[in-house]
Amino acid sequence: MFVVMAGRPREFDRGKALKQAMDLFWSQGYEATGVAELCDHMGVGRQSLYNTFGDKQALFVEALEHYRDVQIAPMIEVLSAPGSGLANVHQVLDMWQDGAGKQAKAGCLMANSIAEFGIREPKLSRRLRAMLCGVEDAFRAALERARDDGELPDAAEPRKLARLFATLAQGLATVGRLDPSGMFVRDAVESMRRLLQ
């Protein structure tokens, strides 16, 4: 099944334009980013933006989904990798420490969006909650395996612990915005690592 497209072909790469939009929303937030600014940064005309993505909010939703695919999914894959569940968790801690200070300017689009919208936009809230649950579930699965394999005490509660990790992720993204050196984030993660042992 292949739908033939009639009409003038678009002159820009939809995926690349979406990535540019994601970057801008990521660093500035939704409200502070104007459509004209998006057009400039995406290299797309105003009308083309509306034709292709609907409106500003729809574009933001797509940007958020793109963020999930390129930024959050890799972390979930690490947690879901075969082998030691505990090692997977530690690998995520490594990733957090290695990334400290690098993307300090933007933080995390998911955390920023939760802070910006809260429950004001139900549609967005549902998506954000689903993303958060995805992170929680990945940690929980890894921690359950760790416990079942004897890497964690039997009394460990993977679900509650997973929620701590998911919470920590949001906190790190937030304080990371004020921490260009990355020391604050690295110290926090190192503490978490030691508490886990």
Add this chain to the structure above:
Amino acid sequence: MFVVMAGRPREFDRGKALKQAMDLFWSQGYEATGVAELCDHMGVGRQSLYNTFGDKQALFVEALEHYRDVQIAPMIEVLSAPGSGLANVHQVLDMWQDGAGKQAKAGCLMANSIAEFGIREPKLSRRLRAMLCGVEDAFRAALERARDDGELPDAAEPRKLARLFATLAQGLATVGRLDPSGMFVRDAVESMRRLLQ
């Protein structure tokens, strides 16, 4: 020394108006809150607002300082109270668990502001960083006392642990916005409590 004020006295309570402004910024963020909306909510005319507070950004700075005084300072006082440092930390954990779900709609004005502004507004960034350091220092002092009193192992690193707690505070405020029941937050805090023992 008492300065006599000539001229027509203002008809509203400056402190109460500021509290209203704080509440609105708290629940909606800076960009999403308009001056007209602020006037309505504060019960103050437009020109009176500008006369009294300068402009929108100056009003926001005052609102942030007010937030620090009424929301963050009490937590710092708990940590600084005499007696067991570890007990003080646990009391803060109690406060977080008790408050879970209550102020879910708004989260934390400090965390929201870090997410909204990042390092875009240097003046605000400095203030936010100072607030974060205040929290960190209070935790560190309590944890140092706890370690010195044998409530924590000698190998414990209060500074790094304090940064974990400060990070956790931001994370809890963030995920709390999507967690009206408060269960997520309570689970995360309970995990932290157990790891600490």
Add this chain to the structure above:
DNA sequence: GATATTATTGACAGATCGTTCAAGTATTGA
């Protein structure tokens, strides 16, 4: 009571917001 000072009120300026209309352009299928 006269004057200086400050607060309130309502209108409004200038810019920017998100969105759409209209006209022109490039491609496909007949």
Add this chain to the structure above:
DNA sequence: TCAATACTTGAACGATCTGTCAATAATATC
């Protein structure tokens, strides 16, 4: 070649934004 379709360009829309001007009202000091 011609109609149909989709994208691009540029102007424009109405609404809303932050901030200010000008006039009026209420207080303190002289």
